[in-house]
Each structure stands twice: as C-alpha cells, then as structure tokens.
Amino acid sequence: MTPAECAAEFAEWLEAFLPADYYTAKYAEYRWDIGLRRAFQEAAYEAGWLQPAWTREHGGRELGPAETMAVRLESAVRSAPKLPNIQGPGVVAPGLRHFGTPEQVDRLLVPLLRGHEWWALGMSEPGAGSDFGSLRTRAERNGDTYVVTGQKIWTTQAHESKWATLYCRTDPSVPKHKGISCLILDMESPGVTVRPIRMATISDETFCEVFLDEVEIPVSSLLGQEGQGWSVAMSSLEHERDMIWIMNWVEIERGLQAVARHSADLDDGLLAALGRRLADAAALRATGFRGLEDTLANRAAPQATILKLLGSEALQHTWELAATAAGAEAIVDPGLSFERHDALAATIYGGTSDVQRNIIGERVLGLPRV
Ligand SMILES: Cc1cc2nc3c(=O)[nH]c(=O)nc-3n(C[C@H](O)[C@H](O)[C@H](O)COP(=O)(O)OP(=O)(O)OC[C@H]3O[C@@H](n4cnc5c(N)ncnc54)[C@H](O)[C@@H]3O)c2cc1C
Numbered sequence: 001m002t003p004a005e006c007a008a009e010f011a012e013w014l015e016a017f018l019p020a021d022y023y024t025a026k027y028a029e030y031r032w033d034i035g036l037r038r039a040f041q042e043a044a045y046e047a048g049w050l051q052p053a054w055t056r057e058h059g060g061r062e063l064g065p066a067e068t069m070a071v072r073l074e075s076a077v078r079s080a081p082k083l084p085n086i087q088g089p090g091v092v093a094p095g096l097r098h099f100g101t102p103e104q105v106d107r108l109l110v111p112l113l114r115g116h117e118w119w120a121l122g123m124s125e126p127g128a129g130s131d132f133g134s135l136r137t138r139a140e141r142n143g144d145t146y147v148v149t150g151q152k153i154w155t156t157q158a159h160e161s162k163w164a165t166l167y168c169r170t171d172p173s174v175p176k177h178k179g180i181s182c183l184i185l186d187m188e189s190p191g192v193t194v195r196p197i198r199m200a201t202i203s204d205e206t207f208c209e210v211f212l213d214e215v216e217i218p219v220s221s222l223l224g225q226e227g228q229g230w231s232v233a234m235s236s237l238e239h240e241r242d243m244i245w246i247m248n249w250v251e252i253e254r255g256l257q258a259v260a261r262h263s264a265d266l267d268d269g270l271l272a273a274l275g276r277r278l279a280d281a282a283a284l285r286a287t288g289f290r291g292l293e294d295t296l297a298n299r300a301a302p303q304a305t306i307l308k309l310l311g312s313e314a315l316q317h318t319w320e321l322a323a324t325a326a327g328a329e330a331i332v333d334p335g336l337s338f339e340r341h342d343a344l345a346a347t348i349y350g351g352t353s354d355v356q357r358n359i360i361g362e363r364v365l366g367l368p369r370v
Contacts, residue, residue, distance in 0.1 A: 003070035010059035010071045036134045040081040041115040057228045076250040085118040092119045095236035099224035118156040122166040133176045140167035150214045158194045158208035184221040191215035248311030252281045255318035263326040280314035302364045309356040312346035319343040
C-alpha cells in the first residue's frame with residue numbers, strides 16, 4: 001500500500017470510530033472526554049493504528065516510515081482524540097521495546113499500549129532539567145535491590161501512573177553521563193510520595209513532585225544495562241521529538257484558522273505577521289518531509305534538529321497572533337486562552353529552545369562552545 005492509501009484506510013477507520021457529532025461544536029467537550037480518549041487508544045491498539053510501524057501484537061501493522069508518517073499526519077489533521085497518557089506510548093514504549101528484557105516487554109508493553117497502565121517519566125529534578133546529566137537521585141546497590149533516595153519534579157501524571165522510568169545515579173565515580181541508570185519504578189512501592197503541583201491551566205496533564213525515600217527496587221527492574229541510562233533517555237526522547245513537530249504543525253494550522261476568522265479586521269502589520277506564520281507552517285511541514293526522505297535514503301538528516309525549535313516557536317507566535325487578532329474577545333474566550341497558555345510550554349518540554357539552539361550550533365554547525 002502507498003502512504004496515501006494507508007492514510008485513507010486510517011481515515012475511514014477513524015470516521016467509523018468517532019461519534020457522528022465529533023466535528024461539530026461538541027468537539028470542545030470531546031477534546032477532554034477521558035472515556036472517549038481511553039476507548040480510542042484501546043481501539044487504535046486493536047486495529048493496529050497505535051504504533052503503525054510495529055508488529056500486530058504491539059499495536060501496529062509493520063508499515064514503513066513513509067506510511068507511518070502519513071498515518072500520523074492524517075491522525076493529527078483529523079484531530080484524532082489525544083492519548084490520555086501520551087508519554088506512555090510516545091516515549092516509554094519505544095525505550096521499553098528497544099532496551100527491555102523479554103520478561104519486561106512481556107509483562108509491561110501491552111498494558112501500556114492498551115492504556116490500562118499509565119507511565120510517568122522520572123527525569124527532571126530541581127537543579128537538573130536541561131542539564132539532565134547532573135541528576136542527583138541516588139540508587140545504591142544492596143544485593144538484589146537498589147535503594148533509591150532523591151526527588152523528581154515536573155513528573156507529568158505521576159499521581160495517576162502505575163509505573164515510572166526513574167533515572168538515578170548508580171555510579172558517582174565516573175563522568176556524569178556514564179553513571180546514570182534507568183530503573184522501572186512501581187509507583188506503589190513503599191517510600192514513594194507523590195505531590196501534584198497546582199496548575200495554571202485546565203490541562204489534565206498534571207505536574208507532580210515525586211519524593212523517594214529509601215525505595216527498594218529489584219535489580220531485575222533495570223531498563224538497559226547499569227550505566228546505560230543516558231542512552232535510554234536520549235533514544236526515548238528522540239521518539240518524542242519526532243512526534244512533537246507533527247503535533248506542533250497541526251496546532252499551528254488550528255491557530256492560523258483562528259486568525260483567519262478575523263481576517264477582515266487585520267491591519268497591514270497583522271497581515272504581515274500572518275504571512276510569516278503561514279510561511280513557518282509550510283517550512284515546518286516541508287522540513288519534516290525532507291528529514292524523512294533523507295532518513296529513508298540513509299542520508300544524514302541534520303535539518304531534523306530544527307523541527308522542534310521551529311515548530312514550538314511558530315506555535316507560540318501563532319496563538320499570540322490569534323489572541324491579538326481576536327482583540328478583547330481573547331480575554332473571555334476560554335478556548336483561546338487555553339491554547340495560548342498551552343503553547344507557552346512547547347518551548348520547554350522535550351528540550352528548551354536555548355538547548356535546541358546549542359545542539360544545532362555545536363553538533364550541526366560545528367560552532368565552538370562558549
Ligand atoms: C508540559 C511539560 C511537561 C513535562 N513533563 C515532564 C515529565 O513528565 N518528566 C520530566 O522529568 N520532566 C518533565 N518536564 C520538565 C522538562 O523536561 C524541563 O522543564 C526542561 O528539561 C527544562 O528544565 P528546567 O525546567 O529545570 O529549566 P532549566 O534547565 O533550569 O532552564 C531554565 C532556563 O535556562 C535556560 N538554559 C538552561 N541550560 C542552558 C544552556 N546550557 N544554555 C542556554 N540556556 C540554558 C533554559 O533554556 C531555560 O530558559 C515537563 C515540562 C513541561 C513544560
């Protein structure tokens with residue numbers, strides 16, 4: 001099947017799954033409908049659309065990268081329901097599949113993919129966000145267990161998760177990136193305390209603080225080898241970044257439609273700003289496809305490194321423009337206000353814009369570190 005045929009088959013499946021009034025004014029409600037979102041994940045898993053590139057038992061249909069991208073774009077363009085615990089299938093699952101032992105994969109992957117067990121990402125700490133390598137949560141080996149003490153922060157949905165990938169320092173004597181390991185933490189273990197952080201938006205992706213006080217984790221819960229945590233994290237985040245630009249692109253398109261509703265009232269300055277955002281959206285999509293083409297041809301794809309930066313910044317500018325174009329209405333429109341606030345997070349999660357610029361400068365352009 002061609003990519004277009006795969007996308008068409010997915011679209012037909014999605015249309016049959018969604019309630020008939022999904023694309024009406026009721027979309028605002030459906031967007032947050034946790035029952036619908038859970039049912040969507042389960043149905044997508046069953047039908048092989050959850051991870052299209054993977055095998056059937058892992059929620060896929062063994063599609064190639066171009067076909068998978070076509071399905072993902074179709075899903076985004078049609079505003080398919082948002083997965084309720086996106087970091088599970090989006091970030092943890094690829095890492096688990098790649099680094100997990102057969103026992104870990106057998107026990108954990110399918111409940112994750114079906115959405116029956118939620119996962120949290122225990123990476124950031126106070127003082128170790130962008131500088132992930134500086135994390136201080138300590139895991140000391142004692143026979144067949146690690147004893148873990150430390151603190152995580154910004155751990156999305158930790159209060160509702162059964163499991164977490166917990167990054168800890170297992171060896172303080174080696175260079176910092178080499179002394180990190182990834183442990184699979186059962187969130188119900190004694191010594192784990194989760195405190196949700198009050199949010200400024202209506203999002204259900206609640207941030208939490210996670211405190212770990214002498215938590216015992218079996219050595220068999222290591223994901224990857226001891227000391228391989230950095231590679232597990234980087235490989236997982238790479239999948240997240242691939243996903244992020246498509247999400248950003250669709251949200252930019254929605255923002256542009258919100259601006260267009262006021263097109264008759266825009267002055268020359270705002271029309272020029274709209275032109276820039278339209279160009280950003282087109283550039284983002286074209287760059288995403290160029291990256292895919294190069295990957296398929298086994299060529300280096302350095303342009304992929306700008307996708308996160310371009311997508312997240314264009315997203316913020318677009319919703320800011322939508323608010324300016326709406327004028328006073330922006331203050332009383334809860335949907336617009338949510339989009340604007342939600343866009344602010346885009347330049348932080350998955351690597352801040354400053355860090356993305358460092359990566360492009362140092363690794364792609366070969367500029368000296370200052
Ligand atoms: C919506 C959302 C969901 C998240 N979910 C999770 C989660 O589930 N699990 C998890 O572990 N974390 C999560 N995070 C946290 C996220 O990974 C961190 O916020 C991010 O890594 C930045 O770290 P920080 O907040 O500590 O900021 P810092 O790293 O302290 O950065 C502060 C400022 O300094 C700048 N800066 C830092 N280092 C450099 C540098 N070398 N050069 C130039 N500028 C620099 C940054 O760009 C930023 O502007 C989430 C964040 C958001 C917004």
